Amino acid sequence: xxxxxxxxxxxxxxxxxxxxxxxxxxxxxxxxxxxxxxxxxxxxxxxxxxxxxxxxxxxxxxxxxxxxxxxxxxxxxxxxxxxxxxxxxxxxxxxxxxxxxxxxxxxxxxxxxxxxxxxxxxxxxxxxxxxxxxxxxxxxxxxxxxxxxxxxxxxxxxxxxxxxxxxxxxxxxxxxxxxxxxxxxxxxxxxxxxxxxxxxxxxxxxxxxxxxxxxxxxxxxxxxxxxxxxxxxxxxxxxxxxxxxxxxxxxxxxxxxxxxxxxxxxxxxx
Amino acid sequence: xxxxxxxxxxxxxxxxxxxxxxxxxxxxxxxxxxxxxxxxxxxxxxxxxxxxxxxxxxxxxxxxxxxxxxxxxxxxxxxxxxxxxxxxxxxxxxxxxx
Numbered sequence: 001x002x003x004x005x006x007x008x009x010x011x012x013x014x015x016x017x018x019x020x021x022x023x024x025x026x027x028x029x030x031x032x033x034x035x036x037x038x039x040x041x042x043x044x045x046x047x048x049x050x051x052x053x054x055x056x057x058x059x060x061x062x063x064x065x066x067x068x069x070x071x072x073x074x075x076x077x078x079x080x081x082x083x084x085x086x087x088x089x090x091x092x093x094x095x096x097x098x099x100x101x102x103x104x105x106x107x108x109x110x111x112x113x114x115x116x117x118x119x120x121x122x123x124x125x126x127x128x129x130x131x132x133x134x135x136x137x138x139x140x141x142x143x144x145x146x147x148x149x150x151x152x153x154x155x156x157x158x159x160x161x162x163x164x165x166x167x168x169x170x171x172x173x174x175x176x177x178x179x180x181x182x183x184x185x186x187x188x189x190x191x192x193x194x195x196x197x198x199x200x201x202x203x204x205x206x207x208x209x210x211x212x213x214x215x216x217x218x219x220x221x222x223x224x225x226x227x228x229x230x231x232x233x234x235x236x237x238x239x240x241x242x243x244x245x246x247x248x249x250x251x252x253x254x255x256x257x258x259x260x261x262x263x264x265x266x267x268x269x270x
Numbered sequence: 271x272x273x274x275x276x277x278x279x280x281x282x283x284x285x286x287x288x289x290x291x292x293x294x295x296x297x298x299x300x301x302x303x304x305x306x307x308x309x310x311x312x313x314x315x316x317x318x319x320x321x322x323x324x325x326x327x328x329x330x331x332x333x334x335x336x337x338x339x340x341x342x343x344x345x346x347x348x349x350x351x352x353x354x355x356x357x358x359x360x361x362x363x364x365x366x367x368x
Contacts, residue, residue, distance in 0.1 A: 044368045132368035157277045157365035177364040179331040185316065186278045189367045199368070227276065227362075232286075236274075238362060239340055266332070 005029050010102065014056055027215035028056065032102065034214040035059035037124035039112055039140055041092040042066070043189075043199030044130030044154050044206060046078040051207035052128075053096040053103050057214070060096060061106040061124055064088040075196040112136050114258040117143040126213060127151035128206055130199075132189065134180035138267035141166070141173040142255055145248045150213060152221075154206040157186070159195050159231040161202030164240055165209045165221040175243040175250075176225060179266040198230050271297075271353055273306050274360040279317070279333070283310045292353075299335060299342050300327065300349030302359055317361060336360040 006014070006025055010032070017023040017031075034057050038045050041064040052060055068076070068083045068091055076088075083091035089107040096105050110116055112131065121127055121143045129140045129151055137155070144151040148168040155162050166172050205226065212218045227236040247254045247269035255261055255269055262270075273288040280286040290305040307314050319330040327349040329335055335342045335349070338358055342351050353359065 040368045042368050130368045132366065134364070134366045137364075137366060154368075155365045156367040158281070160277055160365065162365055176334065177332055180366070181278075181330075181332045181363060185332075186363070186365065192281070194367055229286075237339065238334070238336060241344065243344055268331070 005032075010056070013100070013102075017055070022217045023215050027217065030214045030216070031056050031211065032058045034126070035061070035124045036210055037061040037063065037120055037127045038130065039063045039127060039136065040130040040132060041076075041078065041088040042072065042130065042132055043075040043156065043194065044203040045092065045128075046076045047200050047203030048128050048130055048207045048210070049078055049092055049096055050099065051204065052210060053099045055207075055211050056100060056102050057210070058102070059104040059106065059124075061108055061120065062089045062092050062096075063108040063110065063112055063120065064092070065109055065111040071190075075194065075199050077200070112139060114139055114143075114261070114263050118147065118258065121147050121149050124149065126210055128210055129153050130203060130206065135263040135267055137173065138180060138261070139258065139263050142248050142258055142261060145172050145174075146255070146257065152206045152209045152213075154202045156189075156194060156198050156202055158192055159198060159229060161198055161205075161228040161230075162225055163202055163205045163209070163221060163228070164225040165213070167220065167222045170222045170249075171240045171242040172246065172249045174248050174269075175246045176238070176240055178243075178246070179268045182266055195230055201228060201230065271302055271355060271357040271359060273302070274358060276360065276362045277365045279313060279361045279363055282312050282316055296352050298349060299337060299346075299351045299353055299359065302353055302357075303335070303349060313361075332363055334360075334362040336362055 014028045017028045041062050066088050068079045070084050078095040079091045089109045093105040117139050151166050153164050225238045244251045275286045292301050
């Protein structure tokens with residue numbers, strides 16, 4: 001069985017997908033037709049971008065306002081030593097197109113906030129959040145819930161990672177964590193360090209969720225949060241259920257637009 | 271029963287697993303938390319917050335208290351939930367690194 005929408009080169013490139021019953025030419029065509037916005041081209045964004053590019057996701061947006069620092073290279077594997085000082089969106093985009101010319105890359109060299117998120121989210125089929133701060137994470141959650149865009153969340157701390165998938169109509173990140181910690185409560189990577197390979201695993205899980213979503217195949221993390229501990233080499237699952245009181249996706253949501261929330265501090269909904 | 275601690279909470283305690291023994295009748299999640307905080311007072315300021323709504327029994331809004339994996343505030347009676355000897359409790363906060 002062949003699908004006429006795949007060229008001979010594509011049938012070769014994606015042959016290990018195409019021969020799988022669970023993916024096949026149709027699943028591969030779905031991937032080629034898909035668009036994903038990757039928020040952050042850092043530790044998590046690197047493996048996400050690499051595997052989405054390799055899988056042939058047709059259009060990939062890269063959002064990041066940082067430049068590459070040498071201290072990033074211990075874990076941010078789409079950037080190289082010669083990229084130090086360059087915008088991350090540039091080196092990440094070159095990595096993606098170098099790996100797979102099928103992929104169209106949109107570079108968004110900006111900081112995602114309440115003003116910039118809405119148009120971006122609406123332009124993609126799915127968002128992958130590999131950002132590095134709570135305000136961006138709450139902005140992504142709230143914008144995706146309001147817009148009805150699915151997103152994959154992943155976050156890391158030292159040896160631990162968390163990943164979950166939001167699907168429209170299901171529970172959201174605020175159902176689990178209504179507010180972020182007070183600023184200063186939780187040290188960041190620069191202060192506390194992070195095992196370099198940790199985002200490789202967690203970002204790999206995030207990319208897996210995105211690829212499964214488009215094929216489609218398998219069971220998503222839409223009702224649970226996967227918690228990975230690289231030190232113990234254990235995983236836990238925390239059930240994620242819809243909170244009827246959730247201000248964004250609950251029975252009587254109070255957040256109708258991003259103007260209703262101040263995305264600083266704890267990102268609380270007052 | 272056993273407490274499992276995650277992320278910065280485990281880091282503050284210096285361990286990610288704490289066994290507690292409760293002698294009284296019908297022990298609750300709150301009793302188990304008191305025992306944990308007595309042993310690791312450094313957790314107090316991270317987990318407890320003044321002025322939190324009564325619905326969260328004074329627990330910080332970013333800390334999930336899990337009993338056998340499920341949130342005690344949305345699926346049970348909060349800190350008043352009774353716990354059995356073999357229960358696994360957890361303090362589970364969000365992380366943001368990327």
